[in-house]
Amino acid sequence: MEREKVYLLLTDTGTMFTRMIKLYTRKPYNHASIVFDQHFNEVYSFGRKRPRNPFIGGFVNEDVRQGLFKNARCAIYSFDATEQQIDKMKAFIHKIEMEKHLYRYNLLGLITFIINKPYQREHAFFCSEFVAQVLNKGGISQLQKPISLVSPNDLQNMKNLQLEFEGQLADLLDNETTNQVYPIIY
Template identity: 55%
Template structure:
């Protein structure tokens, strides 16, 4: 059986909304995402659609090298999955992505977490609820509490997670540049090796 790795990214971007949430949770990380590779080139979550407006949210593919993530603190965890679990995970994610206009950010659900009462809303997730949902649907993780009450710090408590990195997100990215060797043609038609980096 071929085993793969999936990654859970927890971040603190330092935004005003994050600071407000942190006042309540008292936890260092208040946003969660799921990634399919260690270089974080394919990262998904439910969050803000535009950098300037935190109240327009929904399903997003995140570029963790841009915007609010540029100065974020983070914790990155890996979890080992089977090939079939990985395929299931991609299937459920692609279903949401294909219908993303029908999905919205579950702002009311955040109040449900505060009062320990899950608020079920059709086609609506907050970030950690989304991550928990697709991990649960893919039989990768099971949660004791309702998914509508899963906060980012609950994801850290799952026993089969492995902490990969904790610190500044940009430092992790600098340490994990993927190297790729290519051979460009010179003016004389001779191949000349050079080292390129993929960000």
Template identity: 45%
Template sequence: MTSKSYVYLLLTDTGTLFTKSIKKYTKAPYNHASIAFDAELKEMYSFGRKNPNNPINGGFVKEDIFTGTYSKYPNTTCVIYKLEVSEREIEKMKRVLNVFIKNQKKFLYNLIGVLGVSINEPVEFSNSFFCSQFVAEVLHRSGIKLWDKLPALVTPDDFRKHKELICVYEGKLFDYGPIKK
């Protein structure tokens, strides 16, 4: 008998000026999406700030709650979902991720793509992603198709509203039990 496998999707609101601007437009409670392979969120990836102190320099990042951007924003709120997946799908996702990891210096943050979502017009570049586009792309390339739209049009709120995702926690990020030191 095989045990169940899960991938975790973290949606956050750090309260930064950038996120407040996006929130004003989207009216959504969370505006950043990450994908993790463990409930403790130790192996977590997204597109965001490469340096916690520099909001301009963005790209592919392995996120670390205690030393990365979140460490600068202790009042970050979040919702964490789990999605049941097969071991084979996890293997595929990790293969996709390895391409990002090996080529991380080549990837840029797709700010124009964020604007494209606002007018429902996908803006895609081969080496450029925004956070929810990246998470949707990893799932999509692994055979997990949650939506009938391109990853370049997927927003963090699309994850929040998806019926297959199981909410495991909502509240302050640093109050989430499995990550407490």
């Protein structure tokens, strides 16, 4: 059975909102996205719909070449998935995309996350909760906790991940033109 790479993009954009999250988590990355192509055009998450306002959020197809991502530090991990697994993950994302007006960023979920109480809201996700649900729909996830308590660090610690890149996201994207798409930087 043929397998393709799928990527997890973990970032630290350095905004005030992410610095507050980082104070609590004490982890280097506080935003998670799932990526379906090596050129980072299919990047999905739950986050800001308007870059200057962290409180207006929801489902986003992220453009990692501009806005908050321009100065972001990142870690990119890959895993192999079958065509069937990818189709299931993309179908779940497509359904949300078609109904994105119904979906919200799960601020309440961040509060219940802090107090370690699972709480799944309908039509609402925070970034790592969304990515965990996508992985679950594709039969990929082996996380041992409720999806509403999954952090970017939990995703980073999943088995069968391969570190592809760590450093400034802009450095990775600049290297696309030199055919050196994924230099691993420690």
